[in-house]
Amino acid sequence: MKTFRADLHIHTVLSxxxxxxxxxxxxxARALEMKLxxxxxxxxxxxxxxxxxxxxxxxxxxxxxxxxxxxxxxEVHCLTFFxxxxxxDDFQAYLDHHIPDIRNDVKRFGYQVAxxxxxxxxxxxxxxxxxxxxxxxxxxEAKVHSLGGLxxxxxxxxxxxxxxxxxxxxxxxxxxxxxxxxxxxxxxxxLLLHPELxxxxxxxxxxxxxxxxxxxxxxCFEMEHPGFGELRKTILEKGRKNPKIIN
Amino acid sequence: MNVSQLAEKxxxxxxxxxxxxxxxxxxxxxxxxxxxxxGHARAGSIWITLQTHKNVMAIASLKELAAVVIVxxxxxxxDMLEQSNIEGIxxxxxxxxxxxxxxKTYKLLHKK
Numbered sequence: 001m002k003t004f005r006a007d008l009h010i011h012t013v014l015s016x017x018x019x020x021x022x023x024x025x026x027x028x029a030r031a032l033e034m035k036l037x038x039x040x041x042x043x044x045x046x047x048x049x050x051x052x053x054x055x056x057x058x059x060x061x062x063x064x065x066x067x068x069x070x071x072x073x074x075e076v077h078c079l080t081f082f083x084x085x086x087x088x089d090d091f092q093a094y095l096d097h098h099i100p101d102i103r104n105d106v107k108r109f110g111y112q113v114a115x116x117x118x119x120x121x122x123x124x125x126x127x128x129x130x131x132x133x134x135x136x137x138x139x140x141e142a143k144v145h146s147l148g149g150l151x152x153x154x155x156x157x158x159x160x161x162x163x164x165x166x167x168x169x170x171x172x173x174x175x176x177x178x179x180x181x182x183x184x185x186x187x188x189x190x191l192l193l194h195p196e197l198x199x200x201x202x203x204x205x206x207x208x209x210x211x212x213x214x215x216x217x218x219x220c221f222e223m224e225h226p227g228f229g230e231l232r233k234t235i236l237e238k239g240r241k242n243p244k245i246i247n
Numbered sequence: 248m249n250v251s252q253l254a255e256k257x258x259x260x261x262x263x264x265x266x267x268x269x270x271x272x273x274x275x276x277x278x279x280x281x282x283x284x285x286g287h288a289r290a291g292s293i294w295i296t297l298q299t300h301k302n303v304m305a306i307a308s309l310k311e312l313a314a315v316v317i318v319x320x321x322x323x324x325x326d327m328l329e330q331s332n333i334e335g336i337x338x339x340x341x342x343x344x345x346x347x348x349x350x351k352t353y354k355l356l357h358k359k
Contacts, residue, residue, distance in 0.1 A: 136299070136324060165281075167300060167302045168281035168305075
């Protein structure tokens with residue numbers, strides 16, 4: 001068993017709030033600098049920057065988990081990850097179908113562009129990505145799991161855009177694979193407030209919108225090798241230890 | 248005023264929880280953040296919201312609210328409705344927006 005350092009919540013230039021510096025090459029370079037083994041690419045309601053980042057990650061020896069930070073109808077932010085490009089494309093089609101047609105105002109919200117490995121713009125998203133889907137959290141969870149993906153409600157200790165803020169408490173029957181806590185709290189502190197969540201794996205990530213923040217909050221996973229399949233197995237394994245979270 | 252009288256006066260749809268229609272209404276609370284309602288709504292209030300998740304009913308029950316009004320023509324999700332019937336807390340609906348229906352409700356509840 002080895003220990004792998006993961007920052008699973010990173011926005012790219014494609015998120016309106018993502019800094020223009022957050023191109024795939026900069027993200028991968030910064031991940032190397034911070035000695036990360038695994039990064040998660042999670043733009044708001046889109047997966048369109050995942051492919052190229054994974055390609056660059058592969059060259060640099062960094063495992064890239066592909067997914068999105070979904071905004072459910074209730075405005076709960078949830079991290080989602082998929083193993084294959086087919087699953088990712090299927091999920092992208094789902095996102096395209098369920099995001100409302102509200103136009104992005106670049107001046108207010110920022111650019112929403114996807115770039116290739118040379119930082120040439122290859123796609124501009126016209127729809128505002130910080131909108132909420134018209135699908136409820138249970139529906140999103142079911143879709144993610146039907147594609148064999150991972151479903152992880154994001155920064156759940158935050159007062160806004162989190163499962164607890166928007167919905168008050170964990171809905172009965174919702175199948176979460178793990179929960180993400182923000183850098184503002186620790187597992188011990190969080191579980192003191194929410195003892196009912198003991199037993200669910202906790203992860204924590206930087207939620208970086210700027211290069212300097214990548215890797216400032218890391219979750220360490222003990223497993224054989226980095227990558228989606230092994231990570232999924234580790235998270236879902238019965239009786240596993242909680243992954244270690246470090247600043 | 249009870250829930251059924253308010254529903255009649257404001258022309259609200261009644262989706263579920265008919266057992267609770269006689270419940271007296273003592274106030275109102277308008278919010279879409281469930282954690283906020285959990286912290287601040289008072290017992291006997293009607294809760295005006297656009298949320299249609301089943302957790303709405305659990306919070307309505309916890310806070311002993313009189314009824315829930317869903318705005319803008321949104322429909323309660325199936326499991327929310329189920330819970331409304333179990334708890335006997337009515338789920339009502341309107342095509343109006345939260346601002347309008349809150350104003351009208353306020354006026355009715357504060358009529359001397």
